[in-house]
Amino acid sequence: MKLPKEIINAIIIFVGISAYFLIIDLFNLSDILWLRMFNVLFVWYGVTRTLSYNVEHGKKDYAYNLFSAGTTAFLGVFLSIIGLVSYIHLRGGDEYVNNLSQDLLFGGKPTANQYCIGILFEGVASALIVVFVSVQYWRSKMAAQD
Secondary structure, three states: OOOOHHHHHHHHHHHHHHHHHHHHHHOOOOOOHHHHHHHHHHHHHHHHHHHHHHHHOOOOOHHHHHHHHHHHHHHHHHHHHHHHHHHHHHOOOHHHHOOOOOOOOOOOOOOHHHHHHHHHHHHHHHHHHHHHHHHHHHHHHHHHHO
């Protein structure tokens, strides 16, 4: 059974973000906020792979590509959040969150679950931006080819 391209690329996003986070954590850089911005590169890569595959196989419908790219991005983000929740709880839960960046959507001392919900909001927002920008880029690229 062959998995759909959206799931394969979402898994690539998940693996990329997970490896990146583990490397950052290994070097004790988890508390640096701006390093999280690079997660968007993995989302962009997975979305681009999905859109590239669609175009190569003649699927140039805007709505189809928007849905396909969105599925890839959001599934990748949700898998990453599930991995983050598991990792944080394996490392000590709320106590481990104190080692991570506190610059989130809220102040104070978040619990592990609150921290992950904040990261989820950030991930969904960045995924939305990546999806819309990428679909627009591929749309203009296809228009230039016609």
